[in-house]
Amino acid sequence: MPDIPAGVTIPVFDLHPPELSHRLMTWFFRNRRELPWREEHDPYRVWISEVMLQQTRCETAAHYYRRWMTRFPTLESLAGSDQEDVLKAWEGMGYYSRARNLHRSARIICENWGGAFPDTEERIRSLPGVGEYTAAAVLSIAFAKPLGVVDGNVLRVVSRLLAVGGPAERSPAGRRSADQGHGGRRSADKDQGGSRQTSLAALKRLARAFVEASFLDFHPGWINQAWMELGALICLPKPVCDQCPLSYSCRAYREDRIQEFPPGPVSRPLPVRAESLLLLLPALHSQRTLQAVKDWLTGTREHKTVDPASLGALLRRHDLPLLLVRRAGRGLLGGLWELPNFPERNEELANRVASLAIKILLDTGQEVRHRYSHFEIRFRLLVAQFRKQQDLDSWTEQRWVLPSDLVSYPRPKVHIEAMRRFGLIEK
Numbered sequence: 338m339p340d341i342p343a344g345v346t347i348p349v350f351d352l353h354p355p356e357l358s359h360r361l362m363t364w365f366f367r368n369r370r371e372l373p374w375r376e377e378h379d380p381y382r383v384w385i386s387e388v389m390l391q392q393t394r395c396e397t398a399a400h401y402y403r404r405w406m407t408r409f410p411t412l413e414s415l416a417g418s419d420q421e422d423v424l425k426a427w428e429g430m431g432y433y434s435r436a437r438n439l440h441r442s443a444r445i446i447c448e449n450w451g452g453a454f455p456d457t458e459e460r461i462r463s464l465p466g467v468g469e470y471t472a473a474a475v476l477s478i479a480f481a482k483p484l485g486v487v488d489g490n491v492l493r494v495v496s497r498l499l500a501v502g503g504p505a506e507r508s509p510a511g512r513r514s515a516d517q518g519h520g521g522r523r524s525a526d527k528d529q530g531g532s533r534q535t536s537l538a539a540l541k542r543l544a545r546a547f548v549e550a551s552f553l554d555f556h557p558g559w560i561n562q563a564w565m566e567l568g569a570l571i572c573l574p575k576p577v578c579d580q581c582p583l584s585y586s587c588r589a590y591r592e593d594r595i596q597e598f599p600p601g602p603v604s605r606p607l608p609v610r611a612e613s614l615l616l617l618l619p620a621l622h623s624q625r626t627l628q629a630v631k632d633w634l635t636g637t638r639e640h641k642t643v644d645p646a647s648l649g650a651l652l653r654r655h656d657l658p659l660l661l662v663r664r665a666g667r668g669l670l671g672g673l674w675e676l677p678n679f680p681e682r683n684e685e686l687a688n689r690v691a692s693l694a695i696k697i698l699l700d701t702g703q704e705v706r707h708r709y710s711h712f713e714i715r716f717r718l719l720v721a722q723f724r725k726q727q728d729l730d731s732w733t734e735q736r737w738v739l740p741s742d743l744v745s746y747p748r749p750k751v752h753i754e755a756m757r758r759f760g761l762i763e764k
């Protein structure tokens with residue numbers, strides 16, 4: 338424990354900002370991680386990195402950032418690209434609305450403002466998907482505007498330093514739905530509903546004021562990054578207080594109440610959606626191919642074991658296409674390509690697809706699963722065939738695609754896993 342005289346309490350903000358900031362910045366310049374965007378002050382690059390870092394681990398974001406900058410090195414190159422190329426570059430990172438918003442925003446900046454990146458809070462926040470967090474991060478790092486950035490890491494650090502925002506200050510309802518914020522920049526631009534909103538919003542305001550009070554003569558972009566880095570490396574959910582440059586003034590540490598701040602995550606089981614996903618074959622094909630599929634089905638039934646991967650091998654050998662469908666451009670996974678899927682299972686599914694002239698050939702009994710932030714999807718894998726080809730109106734587009742061409746389409750993670758399971762693409 339630091340050497341604090343008995344009976345001394347440190348009121349909020351009585352933390353000697355000059356010493357606090359100098360200690361923080363000394364620690365930061367010695368210990369910060371090398372990241373591809375770290376030395377960047379170009380607003381386009383800062384913006385891309387900040388959007389990628391939301392909901393994505395730093396190492397993963399670094400990989401995608403390098404690839405993105407090769408593919409879209411400038412705002413103009415992003416604005417001039419097709420949405421499908423943008424989604425493909427984003428494939429695997431999830432939360433695809435981020436990619437669609439980047440693309441739309443780049444077009445707005447180029448078409449309306451001559452390609453000049455906005456340098457005011459009002460203008461930058463008018464762009465799709467840009468909230469308080471992203472605006473403050475870009476404006477402080479790229480334009481040295483004195484705006485504090487508060488992500489989950491900063492919230493945790495400030496909450497502990499000041500010993501505020503813990504259970505004692507919350508109503509029972511607020512306590513139940515406390516912040517999930519151990520995940521870095523998670524939910525940085527959005528408060529999540531309910532009664533928790535008030536106390537979390539108050540804590541965010543306090544944290545922002547606290548960070549802004551620490552700027553002094555330092556570049557706001559650097560000091561913002563220093564606070565975030567302290568939360569990412571030292572003031573972790575399980576903090577490493579003996580390496581913390583600010584332990585001398587940390588109230589939660591002094592009072593041995595670290596685990597009270599910020600309030601812990603509430604684990605509620607995610608709702609599960611049990612749905613069906615089809616490897617859908619065409620109605621008409623060469624006799625030889627159809628016979629091969631028939632033999633595979635007969636063999637599968639006789640042996641009473643299903644190896645979906647061997648079906649993919651067969652499709653590849655015979656150049657047999659399968660149906661790929663495209664989601665509408667907005668909403669979750671909007672604009673991505675996927676295997677046809679339906680919310681029903683069993684008899685309900687059979688009835689639904691029968692009305693679309695689809696026949697279920699085989700239920701593999703296998704599932705692929707994926708957890709989104711608000712639900713878990715479980716797709717049962719089935720093999721099916723059109724009796725008579727027709728359009729499936731739940732999707733905006735549909736295409737017959739050879740297995741070897743699947744990789745060129747931007748696809749959700751769970752569908753990539755299903756394609757692997759069916760042996761359509763490599764492991």
Ligand code: SF4
Nearest residue numbers: 572576578581584587
């Ligand atoms: S002393 Fe510990 S709890 Fe306090 S800010 Fe430092 S790492 Fe976080």
